[in-house]
Amino acid sequence: MARTQPSEGDRRRGSLSAPVGRGLVSSGQVCILGHAGPSRTASRPGGIIQLSGSQVTTGGEARSVGTKTQNRPGATAMAVGNINELPENILLELFTHIPARQLLLRCRPVCSLWRDLIDLVTLWKRKCLREGFITEDWDQPVADWKIFYFLRSLRRNLLHNPCAEEGFEFWSLDVNGGDEWKVEDLSKDQRKEFPNDQVKKYFVTSYYTCLKSQVVDLKAEGYWEELMDTTRPDIEVKDWFAARPDCGSKYQLCVQLLSSAHAPLGTFQPDPVTIQQKSDAKWREVSHTFSNYPPGVRYIWFQHGGVDTHYWAGWYGPRVTNSSIIIGPPLP
Known part of the structure; x- marks a missing residue:
């Protein structure tokens, strides 16, 4: 009919x-x-x-x-x-x-006029501009301004306590070898070298393998199932690591996109990075973007760590900090 x-x-x-x-x-x-x-x-x-x-x-x-x-x-x-x-x-x-959710859930069903107005591209572009998600001279193509608005409003680091400010809160210590994981402060010289001046601490590994992980529940973070399955927004993963100048070390990282049954739907696992003794102690960034992954992603599993290569007592393995998982379009 x-x-x-x-x-x-x-x-x-x-x-x-x-x-x-x-x-x-x-x-x-x-x-x-x-x-x-x-x-x-x-x-x-x-x-x-x-x-x-x-x-x-x-x-x-x-x-x-x-x-x-x-x-x-x-x-x-x-x-x-x-x-x-x-x-x-x-x-x-x-x-x-x-608020956008109120618009869709409470206002849009009121009458056909409100429905038509709330579906207008103009409204969502105005909301994006008003909240600083885009600039006046924004010229990048946007397929769906409503989805763009929600992704930008949700955009943040989904890893909790990435810089050790809360000790090991939110992290699972999967492997805790040697003298175990430890939190240390960045020295003044190290802070000058690090690209983010807000980072003041890091996690450090020992002479037997140390690995820690965190699982991100996407629905709990605001990413509903239809959004992830239909839009499949880019998922950007970053991590920072460094060796000590006086001891060699090996760093490793593994990130997986998981289904509701925790089956892997996408994996990023680069080869372990070995840094020789007496190499520079500069901080290095590793990054990866998941795109065009299968529908059904409900969790993201992030694990990193390493070991020193000389088996010295103490904490001479790789240092890690400022890890991040961010979903959605780039900043203007």
Whole structure:
């Protein structure tokens, strides 16, 4: 049966009873209050949104009295029967201030007008620009701006405690040989050499193999199954390691994309890196990007470590820090 397209009147009529945030949309009425000044800010959900010299509130901030509303001395509001009577560009501007998940889960089902507006590319480009995900001169192609927005909003290092600031919290010590894993501080000279001045500590291995790992649960981190299976965004893995100048060492890394049953769907395992004694002690970066991997990825397993090659008591093996797993499009 062919679907009947709603008329303009039908699009602008509809139940507005779906709550957004904490009462952001509680009825079909909206109050527009006079406000001096070109303010253009948004409050938290449930508060007043100020737009281009007007305040718009739908959370019961103003008290309706007949056809006019008094919110405070000097401010008089005129009640509009239906929020959909506002111009569409105003509705779009309002939507840019509502959290994305609320837009899709709570606002989009309200009526066909809201659905059509929320599906517009313009809205998601505005949200990306407003939150700094793109710049005004952004010229890179984007296949789906809605997906792009979500991936950028989720973008962060998914490994917890990558720089040993919390000891071994979040890490599983799979192999703890020799004098075992240890956390040390970067010296002042080492901090000057390291490319990230925020890194102040590292993990160091011993004279028998030391390996530690961490499992990233993608759903727990906000990456729902359909997003991963349909979009399959790039997954970038990085790690930093260094040897001591007075002792040789061997570094190793393995990263796997895992299914819900923890079966491997993709693996990055470069050959172990052996650094000879009296070599430079500079920090080195290893990186890899997973692309076009099979659907079904639910976890990412990251393991690294190594051993010193002279079997000296103490902690003379490779040092590791600033590890990262980042999903999604690059920064502008």
